[in-house]
Amino acid sequence: MKKLLVTMLLVAATATSAHAGLKVIGRGDAMRLDPSSFPPAMKANYEIVRVKCVKCHTLERTIVAIQTGVAPISGQPFDRSATKAYGVKMLRKPDSNMNKAEVKASVDLMNYLLSESEK
Amino acid sequence: MFLRKHTSAVMFFLGISLAPLLVPDHADAIPAFSRQHKTECSTCHTIYPELNEFGDAFLKNGYVWPHKKGEAAKGTEPAGNEWAAISGLPQQIPISLTASADLAYDEDAADGNKLDLSARSVTLQAGGSFRDLVGFFVTYNLYSQGMQRASALSTPAENTNVPPGNSPDLDELFLVWRQAAGTPVNVKVGRFEPKLSLWKKSNRILPVPSYASTTYRVGLSPFSSDATEDGVELNALLGNRLFVAGGVVDRNGGDRKDGYGHISYKIGGTDLKGQEPEVDLEHDSVWDFLSVTLGGFGYWGQNGEFDANGIAQNVNNFRRIGAEADILYKRLHLKGSGSFGRDSNPDFSVLATSVDSRAYTLEGEYYLGAPVNLVPLFRYEYLNAGYGAIKRFTPALAYAPLQNLRLSLEYTHSIAPEGTGNIAFASIAFSL
Numbered sequence: 001m002k003k004l005l006v007t008m009l010l011v012a013a014t015a016t017s018a019h020a021g022l023k024v025i026g027r028g029d030a031m032r033l034d035p036s037s038f039p040p041a042m043k044a045n046y047e048i049v050r051v052k053c054v055k056c057h058t059l060e061r062t063i064v065a066i067q068t069g070v071a072p073i074s075g076q077p078f079d080r081s082a083t084k085a086y087g088v089k090m091l092r093k094p095d096s097n098m099n100k101a102e103v104k105a106s107v108d109l110m111n112y113l114l115s116e117s118e119k
Numbered sequence: 120m121f122l123r124k125h126t127s128a129v130m131f132f133l134g135i136s137l138a139p140l141l142v143p144d145h146a147d148a149i150p151a152f153s154r155q156h157k158t159e160c161s162t163c164h165t166i167y168p169e170l171n172e173f174g175d176a177f178l179k180n181g182y183v184w185p186h187k188k189g190e191a192a193k194g195t196e197p198a199g200n201e202w203a204a205i206s207g208l209p210q211q212i213p214i215s216l217t218a219s220a221d222l223a224y225d226e227d228a229a230d231g232n233k234l235d236l237s238a239r240s241v242t243l244q245a246g247g248s249f250r251d252l253v254g255f256f257v258t259y260n261l262y263s264q265g266m267q268r269a270s271a272l273s274t275p276a277e278n279t280n281v282p283p284g285n286s287p288d289l290d291e292l293f294l295v296w297r298q299a300a301g302t303p304v305n306v307k308v309g310r311f312e313p314k315l316s317l318w319k320k321s322n323r324i325l326p327v328p329s330y331a332s333t334t335y336r337v338g339l340s341p342f343s344s345d346a347t348e349d350g351v352e353l354n355a356l357l358g359n360r361l362f363v364a365g366g367v368v369d370r371n372g373g374d375r376k377d378g379y380g381h382i383s384y385k386i387g388g389t390d391l392k393g394q395e396p397e398v399d400l401e402h403d404s405v406w407d408f409l410s411v412t413l414g415g416f417g418y419w420g421q422n423g424e425f426d427a428n429g430i431a432q433n434v435n436n437f438r439r440i441g442a443e444a445d446i447l448y449k450r451l452h453l454k455g456s457g458s459f460g461r462d463s464n465p466d467f468s469v470l471a472t473s474v475d476s477r478a479y480t481l482e483g484e485y486y487l488g489a490p491v492n493l494v495p496l497f498r499y500e501y502l503n504a505g506y507g508a509i510k511r512f513t514p515a516l517a518y519a520p521l522q523n524l525r526l527s528l529e530y531t532h533s534i535a536p537e538g539t540g541n542i543a544f545a546s547i548a549f550s551l
Binding site: 055056072075076084085086087088089091092094095096097100103104107 | 395396
């Protein structure tokens with residue numbers, strides 16, 4: 001019994017630390033991620049997302065999609081194929097002001113966040 | 120004196136100078152579809168009302184978000200919204216209003232009123248779907264400039280500073296039975312713009328004037344291929360990139376129905392179901408940004424002069440055949456449209472004289488994008504409706520300080536058999 005309790009506590013502790021990568025600050029339009037625990041490459045990618053994506057929509061939309069696995073507007077699954085499709089959509093949007101490198105960085109970040117949220 | 124001589128130039132530069140003052144803190148788009156789907160106008164529009172690729176897919180999907188398949192039937196409504204799922208009613212009243220005010224300067228105005236400021240139109244629109252099974256769209260013209268001056272002059276008591284409007288008019292009202300009976304065919308019934316052109320006349324950056332290739336008339340015949348008519352249309356998306364449409368139109372006074380057909384194919388880019396293309400994010404290809412849509416259409420109809428019983432006589436049999444191309448590459452958007460026609464008796468004369476007609480429109484737009492949401496545009500048009508060639512050159516600028524607000528400045532130089540003409544036109548339009 002004691003072993004079981006210890007195991008359960010360890011699992012719970014592990015789950016908590018896994019979500020540290022998705023630490024969310026603020027609510028609604030002001031919602032954003034705390035990138036302090038991100039790897040350096042993802043910190044740079046987050047900076048691109050933070051600056052570029054908010055031209056058209058809040059970060060809340062992206063964060064909710066990652067947390068729930070469902071794109072909030074379309075109601076469709078938000079998985080790795082969806083992140084690339086959204087990236088391509090933004091790349092091709094005439095006024096998105098995003099080049100291919102920036103879109104790739106954004107897709108990489110979303111995939112990283114999806115992986116973190118699945119842990 | 121300077122102002123009188125150079126009014127169009129002053130308007131132009133005043134507009135340019137003042138435009139940056141209107142830059143907002145954030146976009147705030149609110150018309151009906153935006154409210155319904157809780158998304159920004161730029162999801163479907165470049166500079167409203169022109170549709171982007173996704174907007175075109177939304178339109179072709181009967182005003183239902185692309186990729187959705189039968190969700191309504193699965194009972195996905197959240198608790199408390201059961202009434203909406205059962206009744207099929209939209210949860211918000213899906214109504215929008217679009218208004219525009221224009222300033223026109225015509226050096227050669229027939230009535231001598233060179234500078235004309237008037238509210239041009241106020242339009243109510245409604246659109247949406249019932250449980251994703253049936254889409255609907257309504258356009259109701261509450262007011263349009265029309266023949267304001269003529270009516271004012273004939274009735275001195277009405278000759279006020281406020282121009283009277285035309286009678287309210289139902290421009291569009293149709294239902295689309297989406298993917299009828301499990302087939303890929305959508306059935307559209309009501310009053311609508313027959314699907315001929317690649318572009319609906321109301322979905323262009325500069326809706327006024329409309330393209331010569333789709334709006335021209337011949338003789339006394341009131342027909343133009345972009346006019347709304349009562350009819351039934353079947354259309355379908357085949358293989359994600361081929362769109363076909365065909366329909367019949369019921370014209371008053373005729374002893375037969377008009378018929379038409381459209382076919383278009385899109386190469387590259389977002390497909391007609393709104394799915395993004397495969398793009399290699401590591402390597403470049405010209406197809407990353409290029410899309411080409413080619414279309415063709417035909418219309419066969421009959422009209423005439425109504426007698427006292429409302430029956431058409433001195434009948435005019437007419438046809439229009441057209442070909443179009445739409446090319447999008449990054450921020451550059453090119454459109455080409457050509458239409459050829461033959462009218463057997465466009466003047467409804469006892470002695471019929473046939474007229475061949477042709478018209479072309481070429482338009483190029485370039486989106487400067489953020490932070491300057493400005494689109495320089497150039498349009499060239501050629502029209503010969505049997506009475507000599509008319510050429511029009513239209514440079515223009517459109518600016519969207521907000522996603523639901525558009526300012527535009529146009530200048531049109533026309534060369535016609537009877538002489539040249541110059542018109543400067545400034546317009547502000549908004550939707551809510």
